[in-house]
Amino acid sequence: MYYLVDTPFIGANKDIDPADADLVVFGAPHGTVYRDIDNEPYADAPDTLRRALEDDARWLDHWDFDLDGPLLGDRGFAVADAGNLKTSPLDGAGNRHLIREATAQIVDGGAIPVMIGGDDSTPIPFIEALKPLGPLTIVQIDAHIDWRDERRGEPMGFSSTMRRASELEHVEAIIQVGIRGPGSARRAEVDLAKGWGAKIVTARDLHRDGTAAVMQHLKSGANCMITFDCDGLDPAIMPAVMAPTPGGLSYTQSIDLIDAVVKKSRLVAFDMVEFVPSRDPNGIAAMTAARILANGIGCLARGS
Template sequence: MTSQRFLGLPDRLPEGETPRAVLFSAGHGTSYPGQDSSSYALAAEAIRAASQADAPLIAHWDFDLGGPLFQDRPISCIDQGEIATAAHANARNRAAITAKTEEILALPAVPILLGGDDSVVIPFLEGFAKAEPIWIVQIDAHLDWRDEVKGERFGYSSPMRRASEMAHIAGMVQLGLRGVGSARRGEVEDARNFGSRLVTAREIHEHGIHTAVRHVPDGARIVITLDCDALDPSIMPGVAARTPGGLTYLQVIDLIAALGQRGRIAGFDMVELYPKKDLDGLSALTASRILVNLIGAICRQA
């Protein structure tokens, strides 16, 4: 059960009011055989806890956003807490995440999912199947195009491969790529053959965020999926695969703001925070601030 809500947000708005965005969390998705996802299940609570220091300041000026979070208007985002998932209850977890995503989209509101490992992204994206086509912008150090690992096709190494098979996915930009992961030459070629635009962290550092943003069509409906290891471990040490050369906090929040201006942010997920490897709560704090900027970007959409 969720003991506190992000930024102290309510879990519902007054009768007759529809939220702009709804945050929820899912600790477990599709676990690989013999692997334990329980450490990732601690991530959402860590992020919520890190946000509490800012809760009394919610109406104050935010210099990242150029004004108060909700622009001196009533609160328009809610946190509905953790949905019920369990380790290795893979099919049931996927069904619950998809159903919750569909429920939020039907309001209509923007769903914001806190994972959990990267496997929760697959059912989250499935939840958009009944809506208009979407573009995926994946911010991640890794490609995530494995077809299967240990016989499992819905695990954390496969979300972008599975997304490429969904009819409602109009296109994909994958940015922040660096170092080495599970991808081999075949996965890279498959991603490129699908039409995914691959933008490395080095390209972002050398040419700026718009080297990635330019690939998204004007007016597109965008779902941003953010793996915490996309950020440099100097500010995001709490990940399982620390890799030097990652994105900065300012690059990530500028990307989110630019995407909100380029098109319309239709959904967002944040995954792969690994609290047991965090240092003095730095990762959870960084993740919390990214979420604040994401909510601010949504609230500034027409």
């Protein structure tokens, strides 16, 4: 199912079996492709984010001022990196099966799954596999609401992720953060999202009111997952996406939001998607994305 990687994500111990870990990272290089839209630009995203913090990984005992202590804290939190799934660019159904099965295996083992995509269709089977954990709140960080029923005849693509999630019986709440600019949504999709009960927190809302704009919608103690589309970040710090849109989240807003979610809810899963390595010539965007993901792991190590 997986192929192993030379460089595990920061914090992961090569000597820890995923079955014995508290948290398991895995890569899903490909999701569900659209006709005439190639998903190959995302293929190296998991490995690129791993390599971005390869040097930092040698200093896990050093103080991380974003977390007020070493990355993994002092509770013996064990992180494993299972490698990348053997996905294929054109095999949407096969890719969804691999992601669903891998996630289910991690959940069944009692660990927290952390997936690095891949395009923004990869969270669809990831979310499906979280059903055994019970009622789920999704915090989506994204420029777009992703509520299309289909696009180019494909209902499982990256414009439909939250629409498909809303149809799952275990998904009880969706909070959409960082929404801004134009996207694939039309008035009908916005009305459907609001009618379902999705809470749309625009980027302007977050810039004006801070994390309180999100936390007011998150039930205390809820089972929660974060799905983090890199285009939720401002293109000044994250140009490495297919749809850069001005006005997105900063690095500090992102880690503050993750910290607030972990402190108020039970974070049971995390994914990061839509990173495009070819649009990051100097590696700064990869470091930014990887640091946000590492920060999420650090918060989980403290709050799990």
